[in-house]
Amino acid sequence: MPLFDRLKSDCSADWDAYVRHAFVEQVGAGTLPEAAFRTYLVQDYLFLIQFARAYALAVFKGRTLSEMRSAHAGVKAILDVEMDLHVAFCGGWNLSEAEMEATSEARATTAYTRFVIDAGLRGDLLDLHVALSPCVIGYAEIARRLASETRALDADNPYRAWVAEYAGDAYGEVAAAAVDKLDVLGAELVTEARYPRLKALFAQACRLEADFWQMGLDGA
Numbered sequence: 012m013p014l015f016d017r018l019k020s021d022c023s024a025d026w027d028a029y030v031r032h033a034f035v036e037q038v039g040a041g042t043l044p045e046a047a048f049r050t051y052l053v054q055d056y057l058f059l060i061q062f063a064r065a066y067a068l069a070v071f072k073g074r075t076l077s078e079m080r081s082a083h084a085g086v087k088a089i090l091d092v093e094m095d096l097h098v099a100f101c102g103g104w105n106l107s108e109a110e111m112e113a114t115s116e117a118r119a120t121t122a123y124t125r126f127v128i129d130a131g132l133r134g135d136l137l138d139l140h141v142a143l144s145p146c147v148i149g150y151a152e153i154a155r156r157l158a159s160e161t162r163a164l165d166a167d168n169p170y171r172a173w174v175a176e177y178a179g180d181a182y183g184e185v186a187a188a189a190v191d192k193l194d195v196l197g198a199e200l201v202t203e204a205r206y207p208r209l210k211a212l213f214a215q216a217c218r219l220e221a222d223f224w225q226m227g228l229d230g231a
């Protein structure tokens with residue numbers, strides 16, 4: 012079985028708790044309190060700064076020019092595209108980028124981002140990509156499901172721009188490339204002796220994603 016499918020299937024309880032978290036369902040329904048979304052989005056801005064560092068580590072750990080270029084595209088997609096969404100939302104609340112950047116990290120933000128960076132520092136490119144994968148692949152799955160099963164994209168949903176961004180083709184292609192990269196690295200590097208440690212990294216990243224949603228909910 013390709014590595015991503017195997018991880019998702021072996022960690023299905025943690026995966027489902029992440030992609031079906033109450034925060035996500037309330038975004039889809041448009042019922043999430045604004046304070047929860049705001050707490051989440053400011054923290055996500057800080058999260059993305061650290062996640063760009065994690066992708067920069069994947070540039071450093073790339074074994075070929077091609078691996079370095081695709082990790083570099085990840086850094087750029089975060090710093091030059093995804094963060095614009097956060098800036099646009101925060102501008103609507105009269106919150107400047109400088110104020111967002113000056114906000115302290117919540118424990119959930121520090122825990123998740125430094126866990127991923129540490130997995131990559133200690134391990135090789137595969138460990139790093141396993142720890143990175145629930146982020147981009149999970150958000151694409153969440154947003155596509157919300158767009159198709161709920162009224163998330165209706166004009167009266169305050170979170171429709173968020174859902175549209177992550178359900179869009181550009182983000183979907185980034186997520187598909189992440190699945191592909193994991194499967195290719197998996198075919199090359201996974202042994203049965205190594206697999207349990209990869210599974211533990213994946214499961215922990217899913218739990219830290221669920222904690223991140225919870226941090227947002229607790230902010231309301």
Ligand SMILES: Cc1ncc(CO)c(N)n1
Pocket residue numbers: 055058059093145146147150220223
């Ligand atoms: C916490 C978190 N996970 C995943 C993504 C997807 O990019 C994000 N922006 N934030």
Ligand SMILES: Cc1ncsc1CCO
Pocket residue numbers: 062084085086088089093146147185189
């Ligand atoms: C855009 C983006 N957001 C989180 S990770 C990533 C880049 C994946 O290549």
